[in-house]
Amino acid sequence: xxxxxxxxxxxxxxxxxxxxxxxxxxxxxxxxxxxxxxxxxxxxxxxxxxxxxxxxxxxxxxxxxxxxxxxxxxxxxxxxxxxxxxxxxxxxxxxxxxxxxxxxxxxxxxxxxxxxxxxxxxxxxxxxxxxxxxxxxxxxxxxxxxxxxxxxxxxxxxxxxxxxxxxxxxxxxxxxxxxxxxxxxxxxxxxxxxxxxxxxxxxxxxxxxxxxxxxxxxxxxxxxxxxxxxxxxxxxxxxxxxxxxxxxxxxxxxxxxxxxxxxxxxxxxxxxxxxxxxxxxxxxxxxxxxxxxxxxxxxxxxxxxxxxxxxxxxxxxxxxxxxxxxxxxxxxxxxxxxxxxxxxxxxxxxxxxxxxxxxxxxxxxxxxxxxxxxxxxxxxxxxxxxxxxxxxxxxxxxxxxxx
Amino acid sequence: xxxxxxxxxxxxxxxxxxxxxxxxxxxxxxxxxxxxxxxxxxxxxxxxxxxxxxxxxxxxxxxxxxxxxxxxxxxxxxxxxxxxxxxxxxxxxxxxxxxxxxxxxxxxxxxxxxxxxxxxxxxxxxxxxxxxxxxxxxxxxxxxxxxxxxxxxxxxxxxxxxxxxxxxxxxxxxxxxxxxxxxxxxxxxxxxxxxxxxxxxxxxxxxxxxxxxxxxxxxxxxxxxxxxxxxxxxxxxxxxxxxxxxxxxxxxxxxxxxxxxxxxxxxxxxxxxxxxxxxxxxxxxxxxxxxxxxxxxxxxxxxxxxxxxxxxxxxxxxxxxxxxxxxxxxxxxxxxxxxxxxxxxxxxxxxxxxxxxxxxxxxxxxxxxxxxxxxxxxxxxxxxxxx
Numbered sequence: 001x002x003x004x005x006x007x008x009x010x011x012x013x014x015x016x017x018x019x020x021x022x023x024x025x026x027x028x029x030x031x032x033x034x035x036x037x038x039x040x041x042x043x044x045x046x047x048x049x050x051x052x053x054x055x056x057x058x059x060x061x062x063x064x065x066x067x068x069x070x071x072x073x074x075x076x077x078x079x080x081x082x083x084x085x086x087x088x089x090x091x092x093x094x095x096x097x098x099x100x101x102x103x104x105x106x107x108x109x110x111x112x113x114x115x116x117x118x119x120x121x122x123x124x125x126x127x128x129x130x131x132x133x134x135x136x137x138x139x140x141x142x143x144x145x146x147x148x149x150x151x152x153x154x155x156x157x158x159x160x161x162x163x164x165x166x167x168x169x170x171x172x173x174x175x176x177x178x179x180x181x182x183x184x185x186x187x188x189x190x191x192x193x194x195x196x197x198x199x200x201x202x203x204x205x206x207x208x209x210x211x212x213x214x215x216x217x218x219x220x221x222x223x224x225x226x227x228x229x230x231x232x233x234x235x236x237x238x239x240x241x242x243x244x245x246x247x248x249x250x251x252x253x254x255x256x257x258x259x260x261x262x263x264x265x266x267x268x269x270x271x272x273x274x275x276x277x278x279x280x281x282x283x284x285x286x287x288x289x290x291x292x293x294x295x296x297x298x299x300x301x302x303x304x305x306x307x308x309x310x311x312x313x314x315x316x317x318x319x320x321x322x323x324x325x326x327x328x329x330x331x332x333x334x335x336x337x338x339x340x341x342x343x344x345x346x347x348x349x350x351x352x353x354x355x356x357x358x359x360x361x362x363x364x365x366x367x368x369x370x371x372x373x374x375x376x377x378x379x380x381x382x383x384x385x386x387x388x389x390x391x392x393x394x395x396x397x398x399x400x401x402x403x
Numbered sequence: 404x405x406x407x408x409x410x411x412x413x414x415x416x417x418x419x420x421x422x423x424x425x426x427x428x429x430x431x432x433x434x435x436x437x438x439x440x441x442x443x444x445x446x447x448x449x450x451x452x453x454x455x456x457x458x459x460x461x462x463x464x465x466x467x468x469x470x471x472x473x474x475x476x477x478x479x480x481x482x483x484x485x486x487x488x489x490x491x492x493x494x495x496x497x498x499x500x501x502x503x504x505x506x507x508x509x510x511x512x513x514x515x516x517x518x519x520x521x522x523x524x525x526x527x528x529x530x531x532x533x534x535x536x537x538x539x540x541x542x543x544x545x546x547x548x549x550x551x552x553x554x555x556x557x558x559x560x561x562x563x564x565x566x567x568x569x570x571x572x573x574x575x576x577x578x579x580x581x582x583x584x585x586x587x588x589x590x591x592x593x594x595x596x597x598x599x600x601x602x603x604x605x606x607x608x609x610x611x612x613x614x615x616x617x618x619x620x621x622x623x624x625x626x627x628x629x630x631x632x633x634x635x636x637x638x639x640x641x642x643x644x645x646x647x648x649x650x651x652x653x654x655x656x657x658x659x660x661x662x663x664x665x666x667x668x669x670x671x672x673x674x675x676x677x678x679x680x681x682x683x684x685x686x687x688x689x690x691x692x693x694x695x696x697x698x699x700x701x702x703x704x705x706x707x708x709x710x711x712x713x714x715x716x717x718x719x720x721x722x723x724x725x726x727x728x729x730x731x732x733x734x735x736x737x738x739x740x741x742x743x744x745x746x747x748x749x750x751x752x753x754x755x756x757x758x759x760x761x762x763x764x765x766x767x768x769x770x771x772x773x774x775x776x777x778x779x780x781x782x783x784x785x786x787x788x789x790x
Contacts, residue, residue, distance in 0.1 A: 005447055012449070013441035013644065016432030025433050028613060029424055030407075034416040039714045040408055040723035043415075072478035072615070075633040075643035105633030105642060112632050204441075204644060209431060211478065211615045211646025228630065230516055231481045231509030240509060241481035242416070244614035244649075250431075313445070320446035 005320040006364045010205075010298060010357035011154050011182060012322055016250070017207035017358065023253040024209065027246035035243045036232065046245045053252025057201065057214055060255040061180075061189040069215045069235045070243055074181035075105040077200035077215040078148075080239065081177045082109045084225030085146050085198060086118060089175060093143030094118045097136065099150070099160075100340040101125050106148050106179055127342045128291035129158040137168065146175045151183035151199075155324075155337040155353055156290030157299025159187060166195030175223060181205050181213075185258030186266065186296040191216060197223045201255075203247070207358060208254030212247035215239075265358060270297035272356055272365050279369030283376055285389070289341055289351060300354045303338075304372075306386035307379045309349030315375040316352075319368055324351030408723040409767045413760030414558050414586060414700060415725055420611035420659055420761065423652045427613060430455070430648035442645045443634065452647045459654025463618055466657035467584075467603070468594035475619045475640045476650055480585040480606030481509035483619040484552075486630050486641070487581045487602045488513040491550055493628035497521035498549035501578075503564070504529050504743035510552050510583055511739075527553065532694040533562040533744050535569065544576045551580045555598075556587040559740045559756055560691040561700030563591065570599040579625060585609050585617070589660030590668060590697045601625050605657070607649065611761060612656030616649035663761075671759050672698035674768045678757060679703075681772040685779055688750065690741060699760060702741075704753030708782050711735060713755050716778045722771050725756045 007015075016024075027049060033042025035050050051065070058065040071077045086096060098110050100122045110120045121139045125131050131149065140147075147169050149160050162178055169176035176195065181202035183189060191199065199216035203209055217223055217238070231240030277300055280286060285305040303324070304312060310332070313323045324335040325348070334348035343351070354368070380386040388395060410418070419427075428434035440448030442456055457471075464471040477483045488510065492500070502514050504526045518524040525546055528539040535553065543551075551573050555566050566582045573580040581602040587593050589610035595603055602625060607616040621627065621640075633642030675698060679689050682703050690702045704710060710726035717724050737751035759768070 007448060009441075009444060009446065009448070012444045013439060015437055015439040018432060021431050021433040024431060025428070028419060028427070028431070030418075032416060032418040034412075034608075034614075037412060037415050037723075037725065039711075039725050040412065040718045042408070042410065042412070042723055072482070072646070073643045076478070076631050078633070079631050103633070104635070108632035108642070209646075209648065210644055211649050229482060229485050230512035231485070231507070233508070233512075240512065241479050242608065242614060244479075244608075246613070247615050247646075247649075317446075320444070320448050322444065 002363060002367060004318050006318065006367060007320050008354045008356055008360070008364070008368065009320050009322050010360075011157075011353065011355035013204050013210065014207045014357055015359065016209055017254065017257060019257060020208055020250050020253045024246045024250040027249045031245070033245070035245055036234065049245055050243055050248050053248045056252035056256040060184060060259045061191050061199070061216065063191045063216055064219060067216050067219050069217055069238050070248055071213045071215055071239055072211055073204070073213040074179065074200045074202035077213050078103070078105040078179055079109050080215055080225065080228050081198040081200060082106065082146065082148055083113065083228055085175045085177065085223070086113050087226040088224045089145045090118070093145045095121070095141050095144040096146045096148070097121045097123065097139050097144060098148040099123045099125060099131055101129065101153055101155075101337045102148065102150055103154055103179060103181070106150070110148070125340055128294070129153060129156050129289070129341050130291055130294055131160055133161065133164055133168065136165065140172055140174065144172070144174050146177060148177040148179070150179040151189070152180070152186060152296050153290070153337065154182050155335060156301045156341070157182075157296045157355070158290045159294045159296060162196065163194055170195040182296070184255065185262050186298060191218070203251035203254055206254050206258050209247050209250040212244065212251045214251070261358075266297050269356055269360070272360055272362060273297050273300055275362070276300055276354060276356070276365050276368060279365070280372055283373060287347065289338055289343065298355055298357060301351060302354070303343060303347040303351040304376055305347060305350065306383050306389055307350045307376060308383070311379055312350055312352070312375070315379060316371055318371060322353040322355070324348045324353070408718060408721045409771065410723050411757045411759060411763070411771065412723050412725045413763070414609070414756065414758035416608045416614065417611050417760055418762065419613060419652070420656060422659065423612055423655045426655050427648045427652040430651055438647075442647060443636070452645070455647055455651050456645055459650045462654035462658045463605070466661045467588065467605070467620060468596045469620045473595070473620050473623065475621055475637050476645065476653075477617045477619060477641055478615060478646070479617040480583065480604050480609070482630070483604040483606075483617045484509045484583055485513050486619050486627065487604065487621070488517060488550065488552065490627035490630060491579065491602075491625060492517050492520070492522060494626040495549055499523040499525060499546050501525040501527055501543045501546070501548040501551045503527045503535060503553045505533060505557055505740040506552065506554055507558060507583060510554070514552070529743050531745050533557060533560045533691045533740065534694055535564055540569065540572075544572060544578075547576065548578045551578050552583065553580065554583040554586075555593070556584070556591065556697050557740055558586045559738055560694070560702045561586075561696035562691045562694045563587070563696060566600060567598050574599065586697060588657065589664055590699060592664070595620050607653035607656055610656050610660040613649045613652040615646055616653040618653070667761065668698040671763070674759055674763060674765060675699060675701055677768060678772060681775070685776060690744070690746070690754070700756065700758045702754060702756045704750055704755065705779055706750075706753070707786060708753050708779065710752055710754045713753070713778065713782065716782070717774065720774045720778060722774060725758075726754060
């Protein structure tokens with residue numbers, strides 16, 4: 001039984017796993033104490049639940065629980081890591097390096113640092129979406145104090161060479177931050193091996209609830225941060241604010257399940273994604289965005305040439321996906337990630353991100369393949385550009401008359 | 404928990420109201436149909452999430468007499484306080500900031516940060532009852548503060564400040580006034596417009612809503628630099644995927660709390676007054692008794708009885724109370740509020756807070772008073788034996 005629209009937008013958010021919900025609800029209802037209340041059992045038991053969840057998050061990434069700080073989500077973790085580290089270490093230098101394809105939570109935070117007087121380098125990526133280590137090396141200066149590179153890109157799913165970047169940064173004494181919001185439960189993360197100093201985590205990308213995330217802050221060697229949220233001194237002074245027990249319990253359980261289920265789930269998801277890939281790439285004039293090898297199995301981002309983006313999105317209403325356009329109040333802008341991969345505006349606008357997950361079925365994949373074939377076919381029938389392409393006209397040589 | 408103590412710590416946090424829980428469950432995947440969209444997604448799942456947030460925003464706004472566009476959702480009260488103080492200051496040249504001497508740490512600490520960043524920080528003194536000292540307030544106004552923050556209701560003593568009057572005078576002196584109203588909403592009347600403040604902090608879990616959601620109610624004339632940058636949610640003032648479940652709960656909790664406020668505050672103040680009469684009979688000092696306070700709060704101390712000890716005994720006897728506020732109960736320091744009121748530190752160390760709520764019954768209060776008498780008597784006997 002298909003439920004419409006079919007959800008293929010797991011990278012935007014994931015449903016809360018029923019097992020996670022079951023674990024969370026008692027902490028929302030009967031066991032409602034404030035974990036900072038030291039005077040009674042309601043508080044003590046809440047605190048204990050929070051510490052257990054901390055261990056579960058640490059276990060997924062092979063970290064020490066003491067290195068896990070609770071936040072309200074990966075956006076806040078990114079802000080805390082980047083501003084916190086930059087402010088703390090600004091005596092050593094004021095240059096920061098990141099990548100053009102980072103999430104806005106990183107890019108806008110780095111821009112904020114620039115407004116404060118820091119200097120920033122935004123690295124280009126190759127056509128496959130991966131950074132070139134030589135380009136990073138060349139960008140490093142004596143006054144570079146922080147590098148921020150995401151583990152897995154949210155739009156195209158590519159996996160950056162975090163291990164090598166870590167080695168490079170450690171060698172140069174530069175703090176290395178990684179936004180791992182899209183990575184947990186999809187790739188192995190071993191912080192005992194990876195030379196990463198700060199890592200951001202999100203719960204709602206890994207079948208946990210919204211409103212909670214975490215920041216890994218390395219203790220060996222010790223990384224220091226300037227706190228961004230001040231108050232009662234929670235989280236060893238790094239992040240004040242009453243902890244939401246039920247959300248934290250949910251994140252812990254979600255990460256525990258991710259650890260247990262990852263290998264099997266990845267295999268299943270890869271099979272489904274590859275079926276979708278072959279089913280769609282046999283449509284003419286389609287382009288996969290981002291490297292297919294260095295990529296999580298959950299993501300497929302494809303541009304469909306000679307099809308107008310908005311019409312495409314409207315035509316495939318039966319599936320819930322994400323397009324290569326972002327709404328601003330004034331206009332529809334092409335995805336900056338796809339532009340960084342070298343796609344022109346038209347191809348960026350007519351791209352679709354399919355992101356599948358734990359609850360995706362083969363039936364849903366089959367329906368999707370069918371739907372895209374039908375709709376792309378119809379839209380192209382109506383497209384004069386498609387006609388010209390079929391007639392062998394090189395559209396790049398056409399002189400378009402102005403209207 | 405095998406036994407459930409009677410919960411008398413409603414100022415620390417509150418259990419979820421049943422209708423709030425029911426509204427939240429689908430958004431947590433715990434009831435069908437499960438809802439989970441990212442509100443920024445353009446498809447139906449996203450649109451549902453967006454609609455739920457809009458509805459909740461309207462409820463929060465209506466509950467405090469503000470416009471929906473004046474409500475900025477945050478992860479809680481602490482964050483809203485941080486957002487106002489640091490966010491407003493970031494758009495201004497360093498000037499003078501004034502806060503009352505009895506603010507919660509999540510106002511005090513950001514204020515200290517601003518001082519480190521070059522702001523002059525003034526603390527407005529309170530009198531022996533915990534009310535803003537008028538003479539000191541006038542003195543502070545003469546220093547031409549740009550920003551002022553005074554809490555509407557104190558979490559420990561329950562004392563209420565005449566924020567409307569303060570806001571009026573602050574405005575004439577060219578200052579913006581912010582009030583932390585997290586303890587007030589649902590217990591007393593709170594109207595953003597009538598208060599005349601430029602900013603107000605609210606927290607869901609203080610009024611039968613969930614942990615993880617709060618709001619800064621903000622006059623749109625106040626320029627604010629966001630603390631959390633990113634995808635541009637909350638009109639750019641607070642980025643991050645919206646916590647739909649918590650926001651939905653927050654909206655409903657505000658609506659509920661305001662609807663029941665009048666009847667509830669009567670009911671609670673009768674019980675609270677009963678506790679105070681008993682406390683007086685037992686020889687306890689009740690802090691701020693003469694001041695206008697929240698209807699549910701009583702902050703007291705017994706001579707020569709340590710507050711932590713008393714609270715521990717009460718917990719074992721089946722009653723959950725607090726000594727000092729939850730946030731700072733990790734450090735065994737006397738209440739900051741009491742010290743600001745001029746209470747002797749030795750007396751302050753005896754402080755215990757009992758705060759009542761929606762589920763508190765007269766029968767529970769009777770049992771509490773009886774238990775308290777026994778516990779106090781036993782502790783006094785122990786003390787006299789020890790001499």
